[in-house]
Amino acid sequence: MKRVSIKDVAKEAGVSASTVSYVLNSTPTESISPETARRVMDAVKKLGYIPNLNARSLSSRRSNMIGVLIPQTEPGKELMFSNPFYGELLSSIEYTARQHGYHLLLSGTKEDQDYLSIAQNRGVDGIIIVGTYPGENLNALKQLGVPIVLVDSYVKDEAFHTIGIEDREGARMATRYLIEKGHRQIAFVSGSIRENGVNIKRYQGYCDAMQSAGLSVDEQSIYSGTVDYDYGITAAKEYVARGKKQTAAFVSADVISMGLIKGLQQNHVRVPEDLSIVSFDDVYLARMANPALTTVHQDIGEKGKQAVQLILDAAGFKEHRHTECILPLSLVERESVREWRNQP
Amino acid sequence: MKRVSIKDVAKEAGVSASTVSYVLNSTPTESISPETARRVMDAVKKLGYIPNLNARSLSSRRSNMIGVLIPQTEPGKELMFSNPFYGELLSSIEYTARQHGYHLLLSGTKEDQDYLSIAQNRGVDGIIIVGTYPGENLNALKQLGVPIVLVDSYVKDEAFHTIGIEDREGARMATRYLIEKGHRQIAFVSGSIRENGVNIKRYQGYCDAMQSAGLSVDEQSIYSGTVDYDYGITAAKEYVARGKKQTAAFVSADVISMGLIKGLQQNHVRVPEDLSIVSFDDVYLARMANPALTTVHQDIGEKGKQAVQLILDAAGFKEHRHTECILPLSLVERESVREWRNQP
DNA sequence: TTGAAAGCGCTAACAG
DNA sequence: CTGTTAGCGCTTTCAA
Numbered sequence: 001m002k003r004v005s006i007k008d009v010a011k012e013a014g015v016s017a018s019t020v021s022y023v024l025n026s027t028p029t030e031s032i033s034p035e036t037a038r039r040v041m042d043a044v045k046k047l048g049y050i051p052n053l054n055a056r057s058l059s060s061r062r063s064n065m066i067g068v069l070i071p072q073t074e075p076g077k078e079l080m081f082s083n084p085f086y087g088e089l090l091s092s093i094e095y096t097a098r099q100h101g102y103h104l105l106l107s108g109t110k111e112d113q114d115y116l117s118i119a120q121n122r123g124v125d126g127i128i129i130v131g132t133y134p135g136e137n138l139n140a141l142k143q144l145g146v147p148i149v150l151v152d153s154y155v156k157d158e159a160f161h162t163i164g165i166e167d168r169e170g171a172r173m174a175t176r177y178l179i180e181k182g183h184r185q186i187a188f189v190s191g192s193i194r195e196n197g198v199n200i201k202r203y204q205g206y207c208d209a210m211q212s213a214g215l216s217v218d219e220q221s222i223y224s225g226t227v228d229y230d231y232g233i234t235a236a237k238e239y240v241a242r243g244k245k246q247t248a249a250f251v252s253a254d255v256i257s258m259g260l261i262k263g264l265q266q267n268h269v270r271v272p273e274d275l276s277i278v279s280f281d282d283v284y285l286a287r288m289a290n291p292a293l294t295t296v297h298q299d300i301g302e303k304g305k306q307a308v309q310l311i312l313d314a315a316g317f318k319e320h321r322h323t324e325c326i327l328p329l330s331l332v333e334r335e336s337v338r339e340w341r342n343q344p
Numbered sequence: 345m346k347r348v349s350i351k352d353v354a355k356e357a358g359v360s361a362s363t364v365s366y367v368l369n370s371t372p373t374e375s376i377s378p379e380t381a382r383r384v385m386d387a388v389k390k391l392g393y394i395p396n397l398n399a400r401s402l403s404s405r406r407s408n409m410i411g412v413l414i415p416q417t418e419p420g421k422e423l424m425f426s427n428p429f430y431g432e433l434l435s436s437i438e439y440t441a442r443q444h445g446y447h448l449l450l451s452g453t454k455e456d457q458d459y460l461s462i463a464q465n466r467g468v469d470g471i472i473i474v475g476t477y478p479g480e481n482l483n484a485l486k487q488l489g490v491p492i493v494l495v496d497s498y499v500k501d502e503a504f505h506t507i508g509i510e511d512r513e514g515a516r517m518a519t520r521y522l523i524e525k526g527h528r529q530i531a532f533v534s535g536s537i538r539e540n541g542v543n544i545k546r547y548q549g550y551c552d553a554m555q556s557a558g559l560s561v562d563e564q565s566i567y568s569g570t571v572d573y574d575y576g577i578t579a580a581k582e583y584v585a586r587g588k589k590q591t592a593a594f595v596s597a598d599v600i601s602m603g604l605i606k607g608l609q610q611n612h613v614r615v616p617e618d619l620s621i622v623s624f625d626d627v628y629l630a631r632m633a634n635p636a637l638t639t640v641h642q643d644i645g646e647k648g649k650q651a652v653q654l655i656l657d658a659a660g661f662k663e664h665r666h667t668e669c670i671l672p673l674s675l676v677e678r679e680s681v682r683e684w685r686n687q688p
Numbered sequence: 689t690t691g692a693a694a695g696c697g698c699t700a701a702c703a704g
Numbered sequence: 705c706t707g708t709t710a711g712c713g714c715t716t717t718c719a720a
Contacts, residue, residue, distance in 0.1 A: 005697055016707045021699060029700090033705060053465040054398050054407070055697035058712045063398070065449075065466075087431035094452050103466065105409075106448040108438050121397040122409075122447065229632060258632045265634070288573060288602045290609070290634040349713055360691045365715060373716090377689060399713035403696045 004047045012043035067105045067124035082228040083255050084283045092304025126311030147314030149307045154196045161310045163325040167198050170296045170329040171205025174278040175250045179213045182340035183248035189235050190252035191227035202252045232259020240267045247340050248276040254286045272338040291335035348391045356387035411449045411468040415476050426572040427599050428627045436648025470655030491658030493651045498540045505654045507669040511542050514640045514673040515549025518622040519594045523557045526684035527592035533579050534596035535571035546596045576603020584611045591684050592620040598630045616682040635679035
């Protein structure tokens with residue numbers, strides 16, 4: 001039960017603690033004889049020694065931990081995974097980090113919560129923040145001196161690396177697709193449209209497409225709530241209440257689409273017969289939906305991988321070159337859209 | 345950029361480092377004058393001091409971190425969240441931990457990987473392991489001297505706290521429900537049926553129900569693969585290939601059911617008209633399915649919460665009382681089952 | 689009510 | 705090639 005320390009190993013191997021340290025870290029500046037190395041390794045094995053990474057990072061200032069912050073952007077939600085997007089992203093981050101010998105320090109946060117303490121506290125080597133907005137908390141982080149990667153955030157600041165997608169262009173692509181399929185009345189359904197957020201970009205892309213097709217964007221076509229399944233159901237009710245004016249909808253997240261489809265069904269509106277849907281993300285839900293969702297595909301796995309990679313790169317070369325990484329988007333055609341002709 | 349340490353605060357406040365420490369931790373054995381306390385707090389605020397938790401845990405042996413291990417039990421999957429169950433569970437664990445001022449050290453592991461290093465390394469205060477099997481790695485953990493909670497695991501060992509559900513009973517309940525609805529040919533669909541795993545318990549429950557209804561369990565009714573969407577599709581194909589013998593299926597996870605439904609659809613088998621489905625977990629997917637899944641409900645949020653609570657309790661009283669916690673199950677009726685009468 | 693001093697376990701110059 | 709010597713930033717007896 002007594003933890004074996006580096007000293008115990010040193011004693012067992014008949015060398016000094018630093019020698020053990022050298023062997024274990026294969027410190028490049030020091031060279032140890034094969035013979036000594038072997039003795040040390042034997043002792044390590046015999047004693048079942050496992051280095052205390054806390055102590056190590058205290059003295060070396062590297063922790064091999066990456067902090068991951070998933071802020072609650074939708075007020076009132078306590079849990080992170082109302083949107084499976086986060087799960088998929090985290091999964092990929094974890095996997096990539098582990099491949100490189102890093103562990104993850106995971107935390108959600110209330111939006112007003114202090115990001116700084118969370119990270120600095122633990123001496124993480126880098127921080128990945130998902131979908132945050134500009135604010136005090138972010139600024140405080142800059143002083144930390146560790147690389148910070150913002151995922152899906154429109155905070156513009158040289159101090160942060162960013163990784164994201166062309167939200168606006170993706171939305172435009174999706175909406176144009178519906179227009180090409182003959183739709184004229186097209187709804188826009190999303191979470192809260194906040195400044196500097198992802199949804200406003202998607203809203204703009206929607207407007208772009210509408211406008212370049214000479215279609216007007218009227219208020220009745222805009223549905224905005226929260227990014228979750230339940231809001232999809234709500235939006236469906238709203239759609240019916242507003243008189244089913246639209247023949248198609250661009251929905252800014254697959255989860256919402258899932259709820260929307262369910263809600264529409266309950267109101268005897270068929271997808272895609274009565275309402276076509278193109279959504280966004282292509283989380284695994286998209287394939288599961290019934291009908292399967294035609295959606296803007298983004299490579300979530302790659303997003304996570306790149307986020308970790310950015311941290312590792314930045315940590316390696318101690319230069320603070322600001323990197324901005326934009327991942328490609330594509331439209332995946334499945335079953336939730338039908339062509340709209342001058343009809344009934 | 346220079347981190348402010350406890351010494352800086354001490355100097356600023358004109359006291360010693362230990363005094364600062366006392367104030368910050370409100371150490372019970374020491375009492376400080378309100379006046380000094382105020383001076384210290386002022387200095388802390390002025391300098392923007394944030395304690396280094398690494399150093400703290402090095403000397404105090406508490407880290408306020410909980411290690412969470414999500415092993416890959418299905419070989420070949422690198423990512424954790426092929427089953428949304430994990431996401432929901434993690435979400436709840438994170439939330440509860442945060443409420444209590446704890447952070448999460450998250451790691452997946454290959455099954456054969458060394459659990460020990462992951463945890464001991466960082467000096468976590470407790471470990472939560474999800475769905476693991478007995479093995480060497482687990483045993484090594486015992487020597488750590490920190491509380492360990494096994495979630496959904498049938499490892500029997502006084503050294504571990506466990507939290508789980510009555511898998512066998514739940515499966516029996518589900519299967520009996522189908523029998524009561526008039527079904528006689530009932531399939532069992534699950535992930536790999538391994539010894540000491542959750543699936544074998546559910547299999548046994550299935551058998552229990554079949555046998556007490558005087559129904560035989562034949563090999564043709566058993567479908568076993570991996571716990572994911574794709575296997576559901578595979579199972580559907582298999583079902584058709586085997587001649588659509590069954591009128592109902594008990595499926596051991598909602599994700600699989602999702603795939604199953606999709607696969608059946610592709611083969612023009614309707615749910616529930618041609619095949620009724622009862623599944624297990626009641627993740628959010630269950631409601632989203634079309635038809636919505638009749639399923640055995642378990643309170644995943646509570647599971648996570650209890651897991652954290654067990655750690656905190658065990659860490660508080662340093663007694664090693666072994667706790668075993670079983671959460672209740674219930675059947676949620678939705679749309680995926682129909683009554684089966686002597687038909688066509 | 690406060691401070692001095694001794695570590696926690698490890699790394700990193702710097703000597704030898 | 706290896707050991708000595710200082711810390712990293714904090715907690716915690718023990719004395720004052």
